[in-house]
Amino acid sequence: MNLAISAAQEIKPETLVLLNLRGISSYTDQFLICSAASERQVRAIADRIEERLALKRSRLHHREGYEEGKWILLDYGDLIIHIFDKETKDYYDLERLWRDAPRTRVIPPEDSPSCQEAS
Numbered sequence: 001m002n003l004a005i006s007a008a009q010e011i012k013p014e015t016l017v018l019l020n021l022r023g024i025s026s027y028t029d030q031f032l033i034c035s036a037a038s039e040r041q042v043r044a045i046a047d048r049i050e051e052r053l054a055l056k057r058s059r060l061h062h063r064e065g066y067e068e069g070k071w072i073l074l075d076y077g078d079l080i081i082h083i084f085d086k087e088t089k090d091y092y093d094l095e096r097l098w099r100d101a102p103r104t105r106v107i108p109p110e111d112s113p114s115c116q117e118a119s
Contacts, residue, residue, distance in 0.1 A: 001079050005106055007052035008034050011045045016107040019098050029078040035089040039069030045083050046072040
């Protein structure tokens, strides 16, 4: 999970949030949700994460949405990664759907002014 976070951060996503779904979901332990400014950047984040996790021999079970580049899902079993363009992220709002899940906001950080304004 830390490797996926650092790989995503290299491509400078607009947001990056980790949801802990242990005890809430029966099919995964965590969601990593990030957003990017363009479809090209969405694909670049997905590519970087896949490259880094492949080096550690993490098995990618399933990938969806790469061709469209609006919402790419990378399923690593206990970690499912959602990479959105901004419009699609706002529309589906997974953070709201999983609002009971404990979360760690990586980008912007929890204590950033933009995060405090949104509260």
